[in-house]
Amino acid sequence: xxxxAWIDAALTSARPQAxxxxxxxxxxxxxxxxxxxxxxxxxxSTWPQNGPPRDPAAWLIFVGRNLGVDSARRRxxxxxxxxxxxxxxxxxxxxxxxxxxxxxxxxxDVLRLLFICCHPELPSVQQIALALRIVCGLSVxxxxxxxxxxxxxMEQRITRAKSRVAAxxxxxxxxxxxxxAGRLAAVASMIYLLFSEGYSATGGTAPLRAPLCDEAIRLxxxxxxxxxxEPEIMGLLALMLLQHARAxxxxxxxxxxxxxxxxxxxxxxxxxxxEGLALIDKAMRHRAPGPYQVQAAIAALHARxxxxxxxxxxxxxxxxxxxxxxxxxxxxxxxxxxxxxKVRGPxxxxxxxxxxxxxxxxxxxxxxxxxxxxxxxxxxxxxxxAFDRAIALANTAAEAAHIRMHLDxxxxxxxxx
Amino acid sequence: xxxxxLCYNCEDVIGQWSKADDDAVMEKxxxxxxxxxxxxxxxxVARLLPTTSATTLRKTKDEPVVLDGPFAETxxxxxxxxxxxxxxxxxxxxTARELAAANPGTGSxxxxxxxxxxxxxxxx
Numbered sequence: 001x002x003x004x005a006w007i008d009a010a011l012t013s014a015r016p017q018a019x020x021x022x023x024x025x026x027x028x029x030x031x032x033x034x035x036x037x038x039x040x041x042x043x044x045s046t047w048p049q050n051g052p053p054r055d056p057a058a059w060l061i062f063v064g065r066n067l068g069v070d071s072a073r074r075r076x077x078x079x080x081x082x083x084x085x086x087x088x089x090x091x092x093x094x095x096x097x098x099x100x101x102x103x104x105x106x107x108x109d110v111l112r113l114l115f116i117c118c119h120p121e122l123p124s125v126q127q128i129a130l131a132l133r134i135v136c137g138l139s140v141x142x143x144x145x146x147x148x149x150x151x152x153x154m155e156q157r158i159t160r161a162k163s164r165v166a167a168x169x170x171x172x173x174x175x176x177x178x179x180x181a182g183r184l185a186a187v188a189s190m191i192y193l194l195f196s197e198g199y200s201a202t203g204g205t206a207p208l209r210a211p212l213c214d215e216a217i218r219l220x221x222x223x224x225x226x227x228x229x230e231p232e233i234m235g236l237l238a239l240m241l242l243q244h245a246r247a248x249x250x251x252x253x254x255x256x257x258x259x260x261x262x263x264x265x266x267x268x269x270x271x272x273x274x275e276g277l278a279l280i281d282k283a284m285r286h287r288a289p290g291p292y293q294v295q296a297a298i299a300a301l302h303a304r305x306x307x308x309x310x311x312x313x314x315x316x317x318x319x320x321x322x323x324x325x326x327x328x329x330x331x332x333x334x335x336x337x338x339x340x341x342k343v344r345g346p347x348x349x350x351x352x353x354x355x356x357x358x359x360x361x362x363x364x365x366x367x368x369x370x371x372x373x374x375x376x377x378x379x380x381x382x383x384x385x386a387f388d389r390a391i392a393l394a395n396t397a398a399e400a401a402h403i404r405m406h407l408d409x410x411x412x413x414x415x416x417x
Numbered sequence: 418x419x420x421x422x423l424c425y426n427c428e429d430v431i432g433q434w435s436k437a438d439d440d441a442v443m444e445k446x447x448x449x450x451x452x453x454x455x456x457x458x459x460x461x462v463a464r465l466l467p468t469t470s471a472t473t474l475r476k477t478k479d480e481p482v483v484l485d486g487p488f489a490e491t492x493x494x495x496x497x498x499x500x501x502x503x504x505x506x507x508x509x510x511x512t513a514r515e516l517a518a519a520n521p522g523t524g525s526x527x528x529x530x531x532x533x534x535x536x537x538x539x540x541x
Contacts, residue, residue: 006430013429224469228486271532278470278530281506
């Protein structure tokens with residue numbers, strides 16, 4: 001009894017491991033993918049009859065390897081074949097392979113596969129598209145839909161990305177500790193990029209892109225299973241879960257953003273929150289804070305507050321101070337200023353963001369926050385100037401609408417006087 | 418006789434269920450629980466968070482060590498379990514240490530946060 005949905009899910013979850021191992025074997029992305037496809041087709045016909053294998057990934061690698069070698073032989077008769085014992089069939093080989101997969105090289109296979117997708121020469125959209133195609137197994141059509149572009153345009157992008165990656169020199173031997181750490185960091189930021197693509201979508205594209213968040217979380221879990229003691233990977237997964245927990249509450253019926261303080265918190269996903277909090281707890285025991293852990297800890301404080309008024313802004317201010325130290329950026333300081341305004345008042349926050357004007361002058365949120373602080377301080381005219389600037393820089397209609405609401409309030413207040 | 422039924426499945430596959438799929442399964446399981454509860458035969462029921470949220474305390478010849486991740490040895494068998502209420506993971510690890518100290522010899526304690534808990538109403 002092996003139903004199609006089960007097979008489909010098993011193939012998807014075995015994919016990174018299987019394609020990664022086939023890539024080590026064939027040293028060619030297209031050949032590895034093709035071998036995996038062939039093996040998957042074989043699985044679809046044999047698993048319902050024979051029942052699922054004990055270890056689907058090992059089965060797919062074993063069968064994919066044989067099929068891939070077979071088709072290479074057909075293409076090129078002169079090509080030297082791998083040793084015969086690798087081609088021999090039988091349960092013994094499969095179980096030996098399953099044993100082998102428990103070891104560390106499988107970890108490096110998956111890491112290499114993910115790392116290839118985030119080659120520094122590739123623009124971020126191509127990195128994500130390549131990862132979705134190769135690691136997650138989404139079709140070009142599905143990926144094109146997520147990015148709201150034509151299928152042939154996406155096909156071109158992926159082909160270009162693949163040839164760029166093929167030209168790049170990716171070493172196949174096991175990486176040393178520092179190289180592994182470097183790869184891991186690059187892969188983590190690619191996964192977060194993929195998550196953000198899904199998370200930042202608003203309006204009509206939001207429902208199309210939401211599945212990108214699920215894929216990113218799935219890859220985060222995979223990475224954490226392989227690198228179980230990396231606190232930053234725990235932090236990354238926690239951050240994604242805690243943000244994604246708000247998915248149902250953060251967009252209204254028209255896909256407009258609902259601000260954190262206005263969200264219906266009963267619609268937050270409590271299971272994701274519980275998992276995110278558990279992961280932060282685990283990460284903190286390592287006493288090695290990093291940007292993902294700190295951002296996750298900030299998200300956790302919001303998640304823990306049943307009402308906006310219960311938010312522990314003093315702790316959030318401290319965490320942003322830590323983040324400023326770990327990853328200095330004017331945007332982090334701007335976010336910290338929001339916490340500061342709640343703890344020490346709008347004047348202190350305004351003082352904090354004024355030096356950022358030169359660097360954030362073209363940034364919507366800077367003027368939005370500045371206008372809000374000026375409004376709280378009763379400096380209506382200056383607030384209006386900041387809000388006008390924010391509207392001019394708004395990226396979406398929802399952002400502009402939100403600022404217009406403030407301007408309307410300022411106008412009403414001015415009339416009363 | 419009291420029985421514990423331990424549930425095993427592939428978490429990668431379960432993890433791909435949509436919320437609707439998952440809710441539907443929980444509802445069907447809930448109906449089974451309901452029947453047992455009405456007969457006074459239901460004890461505690463728990464669903465665990467994924468293994469990525471697990472921490473393991475492993476006894477060694479010196480101090481027990483705390484490892485990230487689930488229990489992974491095949492030489493040992495599952496012998497029992499506790500459900501405890503803790504402020505955080507540190508407190509849970511502390512409790513596992515007490516249990517480890519109370520038990521002679523080797524052994525491991527996997528600490529897994531719960532995502533669902535129904536205390537049941539079974540009398541000891």
